[in-house]
Amino acid sequence: MRSFIYLLIVVYLFSSAVDACDRCLHRSKAAYFSSASALSSGACAYGPMATRFFAGHIAAAIPSIYKDGAGCGACFQVRCKNPKLCSSKGTIVMVTDLNTSNQTDLVLSSRAFRAMAKPVVGADKYLLKQGIVDVEYQRVPCNYGKRNLNVRVEEASKKPNYLVIKLLYQGGQTEVVGIDIARVGSSQWSYMTRSHGAVWATDKVPTGALQFRFTVTGGYDGKTVWSKRVLPANWKAGMIYDTGVQITDIAQEGCDTCGHIWN
Secondary structure (H helix, E strand, O other), X not given: OHHHHHHHHHHHHHHHHHHHOOOEOEEEEEEEEOOHHHHHOOOOOOHHHHHHHHHHOEEEEOHHHHHHHOOOOOEEEEEEOOOOOEOOOOXXXXXXXXXXXXXXXXXXXXXXXXXXXXXXXXXXXHHHHHOOEEEEEEEEOEOOOOOOOEEXXXXXXXXXXXXXXXXXXXXXXXXXXXXXXXEOOOOOOEEEEEEEOOEEEEOOOOOOOEEEEEEEEEEOEXXXXXXXXXXXXXXXXXXXXXXXXXXXXXXXXXXXXXXXXXX
């Protein structure tokens, strides 16, 4: 049964990958939020932590990028197309919210929006005045250096029967589409379901210290990342725990228009 469910996940993500073509170059428009707090309360449920990622260079993205929450934490390189105002480098943003507007693919934090400007005095402020600009964007790997994937136990958790977690610092260029948990040393796994955004939950919580298996998939490839010890037996809500593993995989996609933005 588990294999069948995994197959369905891979098929679903393959279809999504073909539609969204993450690594392809996309041309659209981008706007910005005047207040970072708007993105802090975003659909991915990162809360105030959102502004700490990538120096506050964060974004709300359209449904084909958000992917019902699987796209939370994905990184994109974005540059605006006005050569008089914008640098050729652009900036990297992390998805923290869902953009329901039909006017733009991305809505950036004002800090990220300004970072697309040329390094000339006043250029960033003039760029802000434009409000909406033409952009090119493309998914890139998220790089957190030596930082491991972290799990935050959410306040909604109720010991001993209900566990809610949020994934933090998910590197690479894939999505986590499945999570299993088991007591350390046990082979009796139970699955978690995505509650919303980057948040997962289960009402089948084993006793004792917990190990995790993360199903990571993107494009054609899928794999399982096993963290042998994540939560101690006395896990507490509000605490962040190091999984001891990093996710650095790069999605492999087959799309004819893939290529790097920066020529």
